[in-house]
Amino acid sequence: MTRSRRRAIVSTIVALAASVAVIPPASAQMDLRQVAGVPLPVADMPVGTIVVRVVRGALSNNIPDQEVQLAGVEPARTVKTDASGRAQFDGLKPGARVIAVTTVSGERLQSQEITVPASGGFRVLLVATDPNAAPLAPAQAGTVVLGDQSRFVFELADGSLSVFNILQIVNSSSAPVQPPRPIVFELPDGATGTSLLAESSPQAKAAGRQVTVAGPFAPGATVVQFAYSMPYAGGDLTVQQTMPVPLSRVIILAQKTGDMRLQSSQMTEQREMSADGQTYIVGQGPAVGSGGALTLNFSGLPHAALWPRNVAVALAVAILVVGAWVGFRGAPKDDDKVRNRLEARRGQLFTELTSIEQQHREGRIDPERYAARRQELVAALERVYAEIDRRAA
Numbered sequence: 001m002t003r004s005r006r007r008a009i010v011s012t013i014v015a016l017a018a019s020v021a022v023i024p025p026a027s028a029q030m031d032l033r034q035v036a037g038v039p040l041p042v043a044d045m046p047v048g049t050i051v052v053r054v055v056r057g058a059l060s061n062n063i064p065d066q067e068v069q070l071a072g073v074e075p076a077r078t079v080k081t082d083a084s085g086r087a088q089f090d091g092l093k094p095g096a097r098v099i100a101v102t103t104v105s106g107e108r109l110q111s112q113e114i115t116v117p118a119s120g121g122f123r124v125l126l127v128a129t130d131p132n133a134a135p136l137a138p139a140q141a142g143t144v145v146l147g148d149q150s151r152f153v154f155e156l157a158d159g160s161l162s163v164f165n166i167l168q169i170v171n172s173s174s175a176p177v178q179p180p181r182p183i184v185f186e187l188p189d190g191a192t193g194t195s196l197l198a199e200s201s202p203q204a205k206a207a208g209r210q211v212t213v214a215g216p217f218a219p220g221a222t223v224v225q226f227a228y229s230m231p232y233a234g235g236d237l238t239v240q241q242t243m244p245v246p247l248s249r250v251i252i253l254a255q256k257t258g259d260m261r262l263q264s265s266q267m268t269e270q271r272e273m274s275a276d277g278q279t280y281i282v283g284q285g286p287a288v289g290s291g292g293a294l295t296l297n298f299s300g301l302p303h304a305a306l307w308p309r310n311v312a313v314a315l316a317v318a319i320l321v322v323g324a325w326v327g328f329r330g331a332p333k334d335d336d337k338v339r340n341r342l343e344a345r346r347g348q349l350f351t352e353l354t355s356i357e358q359q360h361r362e363g364r365i366d367p368e369r370y371a372a373r374r375q376e377l378v379a380a381l382e383r384v385y386a387e388i389d390r391r392a393a
Helices: 003-019 307-332 334-359 367-390
Strands: 040-042 049-054 067-071 078-079 086-089 097-104 107-110 121-128 151-157 160-171 183-186 190-196 204-207 211-215 220-231 239-243 252-257 259-261 267-274 280-285 295-298
Touching: 049 067, 049 097, 078 086, 097 121, 107 121, 151 295, 160 239, 183 239, 190 204, 190 211, 204 220, 211 220, 252 259, 252 295, 334 367
Parallel strands: 049 121, 151 252
Antiparallel strands: 040 121, 049 086, 067 078, 067 097, 097 107, 151 160, 160 220, 183 211, 190 220, 204 211, 239 295, 252 280, 259 295, 267 280
């Protein structure tokens, strides 16, 4: 999957998340870094509107007359903040992908990428460092959790599910925290193609079926985003993800096609929503403890029939057995070397045929390349068996 496609999916996720997001009240005490740069959907805004607010350290410290640039439109647009620290961009084209950028006292601030929605708009908060604020204390031993803005997103691909983990590792204390060990996400059995998304914290590293996030963790939220694929052959698939730290709340978004269904004992609420012309299943549930597993059962997944592959493999096996019997029965002793070469070649071709059938089943080979190579292998096998039969006769 391309990077631009992944960015578009993440932006769609942000828009969908508006209906299930937990927004703290204005009076609540919170670290602004938990929401800095994150676009928050606002349904009653005019279409194509983005409002960027710039503050220094706290909501009470607005930065007026500050130039904010909106990159991603041609030409890039620049608006100065008003007395309340807000810069408003109007008339943006739905579907455009933009980033809000400003520089305060040499410190560059930017938002996550925003896809302009077809309805409503977005608010974005950019937070500059306050030089008068007390310095952070040294990292101390402590724990973190996966915040209630964390989401698990599933999109249908050809013969697989693309899984996106949009996570916030939250340190609720006022000082950096160093957990006793790195946070390691062990991906489900069968997961392939693990990669970090562009917006993920550099503290995260992906290797094989593991994503490791090293401390210390600053106060507020550390954003970790990674993706992987779950190939499937039939209509059913179970995905089980173990939580290395407590998960505050379960939120699932899954693209739906046809009669696809999603079931989990950990989802106490479920409904369907539409975004960008697609239908999504949105589910919520209570917290999951450290070491607990989130288990999701998908059924009715779109898939190709398995019988053509099974027939092809069965025919290949039958040809191999019959050819071996004929070759063994009729080969003269003075032809052993030639027969051995033919049988070795036959074994190589059959091994490669079995391999590409497996790759095709798992979706790891281009369909056109699979069809062409399979035809070549079958033709080559036919020639080998014809020569074996000729010599046996």
